[in-house]
Amino acid sequence: MNLSELRTGQTASVTRVGGDGPFRRRLLEMGFLTGTDVYVEKYAPLRDPIELILKGYHVSLRVDEAARIQVENVREVKTAHA
Amino acid sequence: MPEKSITIALAGNPNAGKSTIFNNLTGTRQKVGNWPGVTVEKKEGHLKTNGYDLAVVDLPGTYSLTAYSIEEIVARNFVLDEKPDVVVDIIDTSNLERNLYLATQLRELDTKVIFVLNMADLARERGVKINADKLSELLDVPVVFTVGNRNQGTQELLKTIISVAEADIDFPRTRRVYYGKDIEKAVGELSEFIREKTSAELPYHIRWIAIKLLENDRIVKERILQSANPQGEAILQEAELKRQRLRDFFDEEPEIVMTDHRYGFIAGIVKEVVKTVSKQRVDVSRQIDQVLTNRLLGLPIFVFFIWAMFQLTFSLGAYPMDWIDAGVGWLGEGAGRILPEGLLADLIVNGVIAGVGSVAIFLPNILILFFCIALFEDTGYMARAAFLMDKVMHLIGLHGKSFIPMLMGFGCNAPAIMATRTLESEKDRILTILINPLMSCSARLPVYILLAGAFFGARAGNAIFSIYALGIVLAISVGRLFRSTLLKGKVAPFVMELPPYRVPMFKGLLIHMWDRSKIFLKKIGGVILIGSVIVWFLSAFPRQVQFSRDYQAEIAQIGAHYGAGIEAAHGDVLERLVSERDEAVSALETLQAKEKIERSYIGRLGKVLSPVFAPIGMDWRGSVAILTGFVAKEIVVSTMGVLYAAGADEDEKSEALKTALKKSGMTPLSAYAMMAFVLIYVPCLATVAVIRRETNSWKWTIFSIAYSTTLAWIVAFIIYQGGKAIGLAVC
Numbered sequence: 001m002n003l004s005e006l007r008t009g010q011t012a013s014v015t016r017v018g019g020d021g022p023f024r025r026r027l028l029e030m031g032f033l034t035g036t037d038v039y040v041e042k043y044a045p046l047r048d049p050i051e052l053i054l055k056g057y058h059v060s061l062r063v064d065e066a067a068r069i070q071v072e073n074v075r076e077v078k079t080a081h082a
Numbered sequence: 083m084p085e086k087s088i089t090i091a092l093a094g095n096p097n098a099g100k101s102t103i104f105n106n107l108t109g110t111r112q113k114v115g116n117w118p119g120v121t122v123e124k125k126e127g128h129l130k131t132n133g134y135d136l137a138v139v140d141l142p143g144t145y146s147l148t149a150y151s152i153e154e155i156v157a158r159n160f161v162l163d164e165k166p167d168v169v170v171d172i173i174d175t176s177n178l179e180r181n182l183y184l185a186t187q188l189r190e191l192d193t194k195v196i197f198v199l200n201m202a203d204l205a206r207e208r209g210v211k212i213n214a215d216k217l218s219e220l221l222d223v224p225v226v227f228t229v230g231n232r233n234q235g236t237q238e239l240l241k242t243i244i245s246v247a248e249a250d251i252d253f254p255r256t257r258r259v260y261y262g263k264d265i266e267k268a269v270g271e272l273s274e275f276i277r278e279k280t281s282a283e284l285p286y287h288i289r290w291i292a293i294k295l296l297e298n299d300r301i302v303k304e305r306i307l308q309s310a311n312p313q314g315e316a317i318l319q320e321a322e323l324k325r326q327r328l329r330d331f332f333d334e335e336p337e338i339v340m341t342d343h344r345y346g347f348i349a350g351i352v353k354e355v356v357k358t359v360s361k362q363r364v365d366v367s368r369q370i371d372q373v374l375t376n377r378l379l380g381l382p383i384f385v386f387f388i389w390a391m392f393q394l395t396f397s398l399g400a401y402p403m404d405w406i407d408a409g410v411g412w413l414g415e416g417a418g419r420i421l422p423e424g425l426l427a428d429l430i431v432n433g434v435i436a437g438v439g440s441v442a443i444f445l446p447n448i449l450i451l452f453f454c455i456a457l458f459e460d461t462g463y464m465a466r467a468a469f470l471m472d473k474v475m476h477l478i479g480l481h482g483k484s485f486i487p488m489l490m491g492f493g494c495n496a497p498a499i500m501a502t503r504t505l506e507s508e509k510d511r512i513l514t515i516l517i518n519p520l521m522s523c524s525a526r527l528p529v530y531i532l533l534a535g536a537f538f539g540a541r542a543g544n545a546i547f548s549i550y551a552l553g554i555v556l557a558i559s560v561g562r563l564f565r566s567t568l569l570k571g572k573v574a575p576f577v578m579e580l581p582p583y584r585v586p587m588f589k590g591l592l593i594h595m596w597d598r599s600k601i602f603l604k605k606i607g608g609v610i611l612i613g614s615v616i617v618w619f620l621s622a623f624p625r626q627v628q629f630s631r632d633y634q635a636e637i638a639q640i641g642a643h644y645g646a647g648i649e650a651a652h653g654d655v656l657e658r659l660v661s662e663r664d665e666a667v668s669a670l671e672t673l674q675a676k677e678k679i680e681r682s683y684i685g686r687l688g689k690v691l692s693p694v695f696a697p698i699g700m701d702w703r704g705s706v707a708i709l710t711g712f713v714a715k716e717i718v719v720s721t722m723g724v725l726y727a728a729g730a731d732e733d734e735k736s737e738a739l740k741t742a743l744k745k746s747g748m749t750p751l752s753a754y755a756m757m758a759f760v761l762i763y764v765p766c767l768a769t770v771a772v773i774r775r776e777t778n779s780w781k782w783t784i785f786s787i788a789y790s791t792t793l794a795w796i797v798a799f800i801i802y803q804g805g806k807a808i809g810l811a812v813c
Contacts, residue, residue: 021335022150023575028341029146030577031180041368045380046473049482049576051371057177058368058580060469062476065575 001074003038004050004066011039012071019068031055032069039077087135088247091160093188094172095181096143097462097581099200101125102230103172104140105590107240112597123503124156125597131240139166145180147187148337149301152508158301161191162286167247169195170239175205175212175227176582178356182348186259189221192287194246197225198239203232204582211357220351231587259347261293261340264331268324269293275320279313295321296328297337367462367582375466384470387463388489391454395447396493396524402446410439428622429615437614437713444768448497448599451490455501456594458486460586464504465578472576478558479565481505481576484514488557491521492550495769499776500598509569515773516564516786519765520557522550525715529760532719536740537750549757552797556762560793613767617713620684627681633674640666675724684709698759698798699752708759714766755802762794 006012014036017027031054032038041051041058049060061069094100104112108127125140141160142153149155161169171188173181188195199212218225226242228235260266272292276284284291285305294302295318307314328336374383414435421427458464464483472482483505490498499518505511530549534542644663651659679685688706695705703725711718726742743753764787765773774783 021337024335025148025337025341026146026150026575026577028338028345029148029183030579031183031345033342033345042375043377044375044469044473045377046470048473048476049469051375051469051580055177055179057180058371058582060465060472060576060578060580062472062576065577 001071002067003040003052003061003069003071004063006040006071006074008040008042009076010074011037011077012074013037014069015072016070017068018070019065023065023068027069030059038069038071085130085133085135087137088168088244089137089139089164089166090243090247091139091141091157091164091166091169092172093141093157093161093169093184094143094198095145095174095177095184097579098143098172098174098177098181099230100140100143100172101594102587102590103170103198103200103228103236103239104138105587105593106230106233106236107136108138110593110596112593132244134244136240136243139164144184146184147191148297149299151506153506155301158191161188161193165193167194168243169193170198170243171195172198172200175199175202176208176210178205178210178212179345179348179352182351183344185221185223186344186347189223190258190290190293192290194249195223196239196242196246197221197223198235199225199227200230202227203229209358213355213357217351217355220354231584259344261343265296265328265336265340265343268296268328268336272296272321272324276317279317285309292321293340296325297340298325298335370583371466371580374463375469380466380470384467387458387467388486391451392493394454395451395490399446399450403443406439406443406445410435410442414439425625429618432622433615433618434611437618438611444494444496445599445603447494448500449595451493451497451501452595452598453591455486455504456591457586459504460584460590460594462581462583465580468578469580478513478517478561480513480561481507481510482578484510487514487518488521491518491523493524495519495521495523495765496772499769499772502776503598509571512777512782513561513564513569515776516782516789517557517561519769519786519790520553520560520762522553522761523715525766526760528716529711529718530757532722532739533743533753533757536743537748537753545754545757549761552758553761556793556797560789613771614713617684617710617767620687621679621682621710623683624681627678629674629677629681631673633670637667637670640670672724679706679721679724694795697803698795699749699755699802700759701747703746704756708756708763711760712764712767714768715760718760751805752802754805755798758801759794759798762797763791764794765790 001012003012003014014032014034016034017024017032019027036054039053041053043050044060048063050063050066051058051060052066053059092100092104104125104127108129111129112125112127123142127138127140129136129138139160141157144151144154144157147154147158149158160166169188169191171185173185185195185197197217199214199217202212205212214225214227217223224242224246226235226239228239261269269289269292272295273288276288276291286302291302291306295306303318306317325336328339332339373379376383414431417435418427418431421430455464458467464486467486468482470482471485475482475484475488478484484502486504487498487501490501495518498521499515502511502514502518505514527546530546531542534545538545640663644659648656648659648663680689685702685706688709689702691705691709692700692702695701695708700708703722706725707718707721710721722743723739726739726746748756764770770783770787773786774780777783
């Protein structure tokens with residue numbers, strides 16, 4: 001399953017970041033490493049982009065970019081400590 | 083004792099509080115410009131302390147030092163090539179892990195680095211405690227705590243900077259990222275290979291070169307080819323071989339594996355130095371965002387903020403604009419009185435003062451606008467604006483942040499283009515700059531009001547609205563076209579941090595506002611001055627015009643004709659006679675002014691160009707009006723006033739000018755074609771000057787002028803000829 005399929009308020013762990021070289025590297029540098037927990041804070045009013053919380057900070061990604069991030073272990077959590 | 087100078091580079095993640103520290107260090111003694119060759123903003127400041135002269139260079143905020151974005155290249159090259167005495171890395175303490183990624187890369191460059199743990203108070207509030215001694219020990223780097231927005235820790239930072247700069251030791255290189263057995267082996271072998279192959283001095287130390295070559299770093303590869311000749315090729319081949327082997331082994335690009343290892347190294351450090359005391363308490367910033375980027379409220383609130391910014395900029399700005407306008411008028415009059423009548427007076431009054439004045443009038447707009455933008459940026463709202471609008475801007479292949487400059491274009495393109503400084507990607511900036519003039523600025527409105535008022539009567543509003551819509555449609559089409567041709571390349575990923583909201587510092591806001599406005603005043607002033615003088619020259623020369631009639635004599639004759647009558651008359655008769663005489667004189671004067679401009683260089687140019695304008699329904703008078711509109715688009719109206727012989731004082735509401743226009747052979751169709759042309763063609767002089775300044779390239783400036791004028795002609799041609807073909811000319 002990929003990150004863009006998650007609903008607001010869900011957390012999942014990154015398994016793999018796809019896409020081309022520079023994009024993957026940029027995401028990894030921003031902390032999207034295998035095993036990192038990512039929390040879906042909200043979708044923008046026009047449904048794109050997505051606001052995520054990981055490693056204690058907020059970051060936004062476009063939906064088609066989030067679709068390139070494979071995740072597992074999806075769970076509902078109330079507060080984000082991702 | 084002569085002062086010793088020290089160069090300091092400030093590095094750090096965006097939003098780590100770098101510019102606050104920069105302001106704390108240097109105060110208002112800052113210089114804002116561009117990095118050579120690129121349009122990334124460069125800030126430099128100076129301070130003197132304890133007999134040292136410190137030059138502080140603010141590097142672009144980056145998350146990493148890979149060579150992907152222009153900001154990263156600029157930051158890295160500065161550290162590598164300019165060799166600053168000390169690199170100060172500003173770290174957001176409440177976001178330590180990600181901030182340490184850049185920090186480890188800076189450590190790898192083997193320059194003298196100081197880590198500044200900024201906003202430690204925020205981290206403490208969140209229950210995060212950091213053991214600075216441990217961090218300092220683990221990374222072999224001095225660590226200083228600061229609270230930027232309270233100006234705490236600045237003195238200690240200064241002391242540390244000086245002692246580190248003066249220390250005569252190389253930083254020990256023992257504590258470094260360990261990339262795992264296989265990569266370390268490759269790094270070692272490649273280093274050895276490089277050492278054998280090169281006798282000459284290499285630009286950087288060898289381990290770093292080997293690491294970068296294994297990461298396939300474009301810039302380092304180029305440098306090696308240049309400096310390690312003739313062995314450069316061999317080195318690159320060896321590196322590629324090793325990359326291939328690692329790729330096969332890991333089933334992954336080596337640079338990805340190495341990124342993983344850096345974060346692994348960081349995770350180890352974080353585990354040792356960070357102690358989380360309590361769970362997160364109420365996150366105010368997150369709660370604010372529940373409202374400001376709310377699914378239902380987010381967009382309306384955004385629209386309100388933008389509306390408020392517009393109101394402030396253009397309504398509040400209107401008052402000081404009037405003062406400046408009056409001041410410029412007063413200055414012109416004064417100069418006209420003091421200076422002896424003649425060429426010099428004409429040049430100063432009508433060329434320099436009027437020309438520069440027509441641009442200086444935008445200063446209040448620009449100050450207010452930049453204050454608002456600084457407020458958006460310093461609070462963190464700018465990132466939210468981009469978050470909200472990205473979907474819309476993505477249609478043109480642009481980033482959400484391009485929305486604000488585009489919107490500002492409806493007010494005035496000059497500050498709007500300067501607002502593109504907030505965009506990080508150079509391609510995004512250039513594209514936004516190129517299509518920005520298609521947002522119809524307020525200076526074009528008088529032209530529309532005049533033409534639409536004269537030819538469309540009750541439907542004038544619709545006609546004007548359709549011109550604005552045309553501009554937006556063209557901006558989208560042209561944007562998409564340029565994005566897929568000239569500015570090709572992948573759309574920059576929208577990996578954008580949404581930093582916590584912060585209360586901005588008033589001093590910081592003023593500094594940001596002033597830094598940017600200063601550029602407008604200083605640099606633009608020069609170009610505008612020259613441009614105004616050129617246009618003045620073209621319309622004031624040749625001085626001696628061979629008029630078709632002797633206007634002076636005729637005016638004298640009228641004076642004589644009425645003279646006796648006026649002397650004898652009184653009461654109503656006197657008034658009537660005086661007004662009759664004045665009317666006759668002013669009619670002649672208008673005719674003379676018309677003939678003067680007709681015979682001036684710009685008039686001749688207009689006539690020469692009239693075959694070009696004929697297919698879009700404009701006669702030579704229209705062409706001249708369009709030419710003078712280059713200085714400022716509202717001038718089109720006053721030129722038409724002169725040329726259509728209605729008098730130079732006419733404005734867009736003048737009935738006389740409207741009547742004159744209708745009689746001149748213009749049709750609603752040709753008027754509409756002209757409106758479209760005025761919308762699209764060459765941005766005004768001020769905007770062109772700003773484009774030159776902001777793109778840092780004559781090539782893009784000339785391209786902007788050329789494409790807009792060509793497009794204007796094509797669109798006007800389609801409207802006029804197309805309209806004629808389907809029989810609209812008579813409507």
